[in-house]
Amino acid sequence: MDAIFTRTSVRSYEDKPVEAEKIQKILRAAMAAPSAMNQQPWEFYVVTDKNALQELSQASPYTGMVAGAPVAIAVCGRTENLPVPDLVQVDLSLATENILLEIEAQGLGGVMLGIAPFADRMERVARILDLPENLEAFTVVPFGYPAKKNPQQDRYDEQRVHYIK
Numbered sequence: 238m239d240a241i242f243t244r245t246s247v248r249s250y251e252d253k254p255v256e257a258e259k260i261q262k263i264l265r266a267a268m269a270a271p272s273a274m275n276q277q278p279w280e281f282y283v284v285t286d287k288n289a290l291q292e293l294s295q296a297s298p299y300t301g302m303v304a305g306a307p308v309a310i311a312v313c314g315r316t317e318n319l320p321v322p323d324l325v326q327v328d329l330s331l332a333t334e335n336i337l338l339e340i341e342a343q344g345l346g347g348v349m350l351g352i353a354p355f356a357d358r359m360e361r362v363a364r365i366l367d368l369p370e371n372l373e374a375f376t377v378v379p380f381g382y383p384a385k386k387n388p389q390q391d392r393y394d395e396q397r398v399h400y401i402k
């Protein structure tokens with residue numbers, strides 16, 4: 238799969254909207270992720286409102302690029318009625334990786350931002366998006382047509398591989 242080996246984090250974007258079909262394909266990829274006991278704990282908030290993007294850019298000291306993105310997806314997790322609540326963040330991580338790979342496959346660029354498990358960041362995102370009580374913010378992924386993208390470096394390291402024969 239090429240996208241795995243070409244994806245890098247993109248933090249600056251062209252001033253150009255992302256087509257609705259591309260956003261939908263990215264969401265479809267997110268929901269194709271595996272999850273513990275297939276619990277699918279996710280809800281996705283697609284943000285294109287400039288004011289909301291501006292506010293999300295202040296969710297942490299490291300989220301400033303959101304203000305310049307045409308769109309961001311906030312990945313959120315349910316907190317109730319889950320067969321395996323301890324694995325919600327694992328499930329949401331897998332959905333987020335699918336989002337990042339489909340962004341890349343669509344010729345776009347994006348970056349995962351650290352929101353959970355930091356309570357202050359999670360609360361800020363919840364307030365901006367007006368999340369219901371039973372949802373928690375996990376991450377925000379701003380994306381768009383890349384204005385600048387670094388090539389991927391090969392990180393393969395034989396020393397990190399251990400064979401038990």
Ligand SMILES: Cc1cc2nc3c(=O)[nH]c(=O)nc-3n(C[C@H](O)[C@H](O)[C@H](O)COP(=O)(O)O)c2cc1C
Pocket residue numbers: 244245246247248297299300348349350351352
């Ligand atoms: C859990 C997680 C949190 C991250 N949080 C941020 C962030 O807050 N701001 C940011 O600019 N990048 C963030 N990143 C992106 C990483 O900095 C990036 O993935 C890493 O430097 C490797 O670069 P690459 O994605 O281009 O391969 C985060 C990545 C992960 C997986």
